[in-house]
Amino acid sequence: MREFEMPSQLFRWFLKNTSTGNETYSYEVCFPRNLAAANGEGYLWRSYDRRLQMLIDIVGKGKRSPLRVLEVGCGFGHDLLWTALAGAQAVGIDIKSEFVESSLLARAHIERYVGHAISVDIRRTNLMEMSGEVFDLIYMKDVFHHLEPRDAIVAKLAALMAPGGRILIVEPNAWNPLIQLQMFRIRGFNTIVKKTDAATGERFLYGNERLVTGGSLRRSFARVGVRGQSRYIRFLPTKLSSQRWMAFVAHAMEQLGLERLLNPACIHSIFSGCKVGQGG
Numbered sequence: 001m002r003e004f005e006m007p008s009q010l011f012r013w014f015l016k017n018t019s020t021g022n023e024t025y026s027y028e029v030c031f032p033r034n035l036a037a038a039n040g041e042g043y044l045w046r047s048y049d050r051r052l053q054m055l056i057d058i059v060g061k062g063k064r065s066p067l068r069v070l071e072v073g074c075g076f077g078h079d080l081l082w083t084a085l086a087g088a089q090a091v092g093i094d095i096k097s098e099f100v101e102s103s104l105l106a107r108a109h110i111e112r113y114v115g116h117a118i119s120v121d122i123r124r125t126n127l128m129e130m131s132g133e134v135f136d137l138i139y140m141k142d143v144f145h146h147l148e149p150r151d152a153i154v155a156k157l158a159a160l161m162a163p164g165g166r167i168l169i170v171e172p173n174a175w176n177p178l179i180q181l182q183m184f185r186i187r188g189f190n191t192i193v194k195k196t197d198a199a200t201g202e203r204f205l206y207g208n209e210r211l212v213t214g215g216s217l218r219r220s221f222a223r224v225g226v227r228g229q230s231r232y233i234r235f236l237p238t239k240l241s242s243q244r245w246m247a248f249v250a251h252a253m254e255q256l257g258l259e260r261l262l263n264p265a266c267i268h269s270i271f272s273g274c275k276v277g278q279g280g
Helices: 007-018 032-036 045-049 055-060 080-086 097-114 150-161 175-185 214-222 243-257
Strands: 068-072 088-095 120-124 135-141 161-172 190-196 203-207 226-233 268-275
Touching: 007 032, 007 045, 007 080, 007 097, 032 088, 045 055, 045 226, 045 243, 055 135, 055 161, 068 080, 080 088, 080 097, 080 120, 080 135, 088 097, 097 120, 097 161, 135 150, 150 214, 161 214, 161 226, 214 226, 214 268
Parallel strands: 068 088, 068 135, 088 120, 135 161
Antiparallel strands: 161 268, 190 203, 226 268
């Protein structure tokens, strides 16, 4: 499937070829700026793939021996489906029934398009309920800050990693004061709340935009035998990426390597870790 060599290509295909109508979780509601730019190129889509470059590299290297990949909080399923199309044995989980339904619809769209079934297992389940499985790669994007209780989550993720397995966590940059202000406006001081799944009635703890720094992730995972590091990328938020002169300046600064020097100005934090053990 060379049409979808990059995750952003798959995401744009969905934006241009499918519609979710007036549902609460819809492309029109959740991705208005991405939808407006679906036919274009440039900073927005380069940034999307930059966030996932490590995922692209790891899945690409596993083509001879398919990787078993778990995406936690798979949402609409675009990144999950890309890993399956790229040759991984993919499992996606989400605690919200609405997102699981969205991912299943996305899988059906892609299977009709490619003309065959793809190796992806989409489940409505709580991460803490998983057992008896191990994965070569665990991935999540804009999800970790919603997972509670945090120490138990980190231990569970480590338990699900095979020896030498990898984990990638993409998060909003907690060092960015503008992002922190935006999150505070959303949640105030209510950083941990209880939510109810509308379809099942299940109650669960929910991190209410409780951001975590890259250093905190490193320390938390080190305690459970996962060694890693964090990096920070991207200067321009999505809402400004259509401004050509801003995109030009941001891209030039990124090309010069200034993200390493200006961490608090970056939009994304990326933690990558490896479980200590045989093959690590």
